Amino acid sequence: MKYLTCILLLLMLPACSLTIPGVASAPTPTPSVTLPASLPRPPRPPTPIPPQPTLAPTPTLAPLTLSERRRIFVQVWETVRDHYLYADYNGVDWQAVYDEVSAQVDASTDAEAFYRLMERMIERLDDDHSRYESPQEVAAQQAEFSGTLRYGGIGAEIRDVDEGGLISSVVPGGPADRAGIMPRDVIISVDGVDYEDSDAFGPGGPISQVRGEPGTPVRLGIRSPNQPPREVVVIREVIDLDAFNRVHARRLANSSLGLLSIPSFYVEGVDRQVRQAVEDLLQDGPLTGLIIDVRANGGGYVHLMRNTIALFHDGGIIGSTSGRSSSEEQRIPTGKQIPDLREVPIVVLVSEETISAAEMFAAGMQVLGRARIVGTPSAGNTENLYSYDFADGSRLLLAEVAFYLPDGTPVEGRGVQPDRRVDAEWWRYQPEDDPQIQAAIEELQRAE
Structure with missing residues (x-):
């Protein structure tokens, strides 16, 4: 996978x-x-x-x-x-x-x-x-x-936290967005049932009740930061799943620093998306530093990961994937680097939710000396799957190799170790207040 x-x-x-x-x-x-x-x-x-x-x-x-x-x-x-x-x-x-x-x-x-x-x-x-x-x-x-698979829902990603269901992101222009629900809001009830009353929702939990048939309403109790609770009725729609995986970038306020988020390497043409996002940032002038956020990146295709590293570093070997009967060096392509980023310092943000191909990305940027790593150790979950397709259309995805650094150190079971560890529930913060982003800014300023 x-x-x-x-x-x-x-x-x-x-x-x-x-x-x-x-x-x-x-x-x-x-x-x-x-x-x-x-x-x-x-x-x-x-x-x-x-x-x-x-x-x-x-x-x-x-x-x-x-x-x-x-x-x-x-x-x-x-x-x-x-x-x-x-x-x-x-x-x-x-x-x-x-x-x-x-x-x-x-x-x-x-x-x-x-x-x-x-x-x-x-x-x-x-x-x-x-x-x-x-x-x-x-x-x-x-x-x-x-990008053609769609589902019926409100167009928001939800995390289970002690207070309820934390909205970590919303699809721009989607049902939740139009209803005034914003990232960092917390769902405290669904159709009048307390979000934390898990037994009342059955095996799928409260999130299963937020989803539903397009065109049907769901009544959500919402608590926004520093505001009293309110109820919001949201009409479910068919949501394009690709909206949750889209690369996006922006400049940090009043600075020449860029923040690039790569949610997944399981997206067709993700490397092209990254290139376009960076080039859009550069249209407003040179960057003095770039923060790449893969803290919630669950992995993806290894060749797309390598092609993405190639945008920031021209060639090199980041390690190998090895198993019982095979071993392959992971080489970064040449001739793809974005010229205006050659001398720009980079920080990569990682967390325990940085998994597999995303870990290989962070480790590769680190071993090539192209980026400093900030955050918490990654998942240490780098088993790579090989795909076997059968005549009936079914498929076996089998763990056959794991990722090793160039010196032979396995990432499996230990994760990518940050150069600067910052323990924080980063998803609770707006980017401007995120402790890990603030630490990344400090690292970039030191590199200038």
Whole structure:
């Protein structure tokens, strides 16, 4: 995917990094390298709950014969056996899994039950990255990547905090924005039910009640900073998920410093978006410093991450991705650097929600000497997924390699270490008051 941080399949799935596509039949063998039998794995980092689709993206699943089910099952199982990153399968007896699931495949009666069975089999690896996707889910991810997937909601990202649901961002011109809801507002109730009364909302929690069919209303209790609570009725609309992933940039007030936010590397042409955003900043005059915010970036495609680094540094090696039977140097392309940024100092902001390909971005900028890193250690979750597509349209995303710095230090399990650590719940602040941004400004001023 962590890729796609993850593939990084950004809004729909746990983060990761997609590296290269695979095939359903026997993958091409790669040269053997000496690697650790297994790598440490961090706990799943806390992340904001993303918007989920409420509109069916694909038709009903096509039926599968028993022979088709068995063929796909064997291909999936053998791919894990031969290529999974951890030689001990995270303590799972993979042969015993075959014996157990084989009988269940024979007993499955329809395509939906079979795909759920395959999903559960891969979930037993318990690495937070590897997953099996049905043809429906593959279609949804393709729609997300192309920016065509939409959902019914209010057009806001919401974080669960002690006070309720913190609005961390809103889609400009979306339903929440038009209703006067702003970042840093807190949802304290949904349709009259206290936001913190989780039992009243069922398994999906209160956020599931904020979503809904386009055209229907939702009544939200809102508390804005330093204001009394109020109720707001918002009419749900179809929301373009691409709006949450869009790169954006602006100049900090009364300064020649730029603030560039890259929410995901799982966006088609994200490197082109970054280039355009920086060039737009430069139209108002030279920059004396640039802050790149990847604190909420869950990852994405590794090649897009490399192309993005290339905008700020011309070439170089940032480390390698290595697994049981392969190792690849991560080289930055040449000839793509933005000329007016060559001498501009850069700070990259990271947090525990900086995952996979986003961690590789921050680590790469650090090891190349192109940027100082400010914030808190990143997630340490750099397993890269290889994609294996099957004849029925389903897909296995399998953790096969992890990221190592040029000196051999793994980022997996330890994260990217900031040059300047600043512990802060950064998402509670406006940019002008954000302690981590303030620290980044100080770092840039020292570099002048």
